[in-house]
Amino acid sequence: MQTFLELKEFCKLVHLNEDVVKGMMANGALNFKEEEGKIYIEANQGTFSVVPSTVNSKSAMINSMTLAGESFIEKTIGTILNLHEKVLDAKDETLEALKNENKFLKDALYSMQELYEQDRKTIEVLNEQLKNAREDAEFMKRKYKLMWNKTIETFGDARSQKINQDNSQKVD
Template sequence: MDKQPEKTWIELEEFVAVSKLPKERVLALIQDKSIESKHDAQKIWVDLHSAAQILAKRGGSKSLVAAKAGYPTLLENTPTDPAYVEKTINTILNLHDKVVGAKDETIAAYKNENTLLKEALISMQEIYDEDKKTIALLQEELDRVREEVEFMRRKYRLMWGKVTDMGNLK
């Protein structure tokens, strides 16, 4: 059984830029169903598999013209087999998918790291707030103890002052 490859879609403008075909020619190929396409509200999407076959046919005819014009090196260095072109495009697409996957993994890792850092920052802020409350409480307690010490000093001064005054009476 021949497994049908998964369709990979690319925007029409991007395909025109990559293929170097005139937009009108691509639209004509879409119109006569040589290239599969789908349409949404704003964009036209082109199937890369069917487009690769069209590019392979186009590349094959150019190589023959180049060979007739006396450029054999161009023919030797450019494999025109549609299967080769399709494999090359599929390899590029697979690499692209791997890069996109790696990008997604990297983004997920950064999100996890950011979440961890955010939680750590929130935890540190809570600890800081608790420490601030503890410091304020200890400051109040210290003020109370100072007042108590000052009160005791006055009390003892008064008490010892009376005692010394009594001693002077003799």
């Protein structure tokens, strides 16, 4: 497949003036064609003709450019594959880290739930003990009140009898 460029475009591409390019056309170093008053130069062959070289080095240059192009493509593909592999590894590491974090949080939640249950049971036991202690305190209050009332009555009766005896002895 041949690609033709207009004379001015070709000159800009190879950084040569039109006189030099026309001289190369006259020598037969460049393939060209004329259509509608414009000169078109074959781009592929023309760019290799502009570079000074011998006949043997032209084929070597083409082969080296082909090999360099293939090598560049292979290196680029290898780099892309390597980067892709690294991205996949990083993704796997991230997923593993998230799984470990989720497991840790899950275990922590279960532990907190167990502690909550133990605390709730402890609170129930302490409330029961407090209720029993209040009942014991009320019972002791009633018991001592009854005992003191009985003591006061007994002591009061004995004292009033003594007072009555003392008063009756004084009167006599």
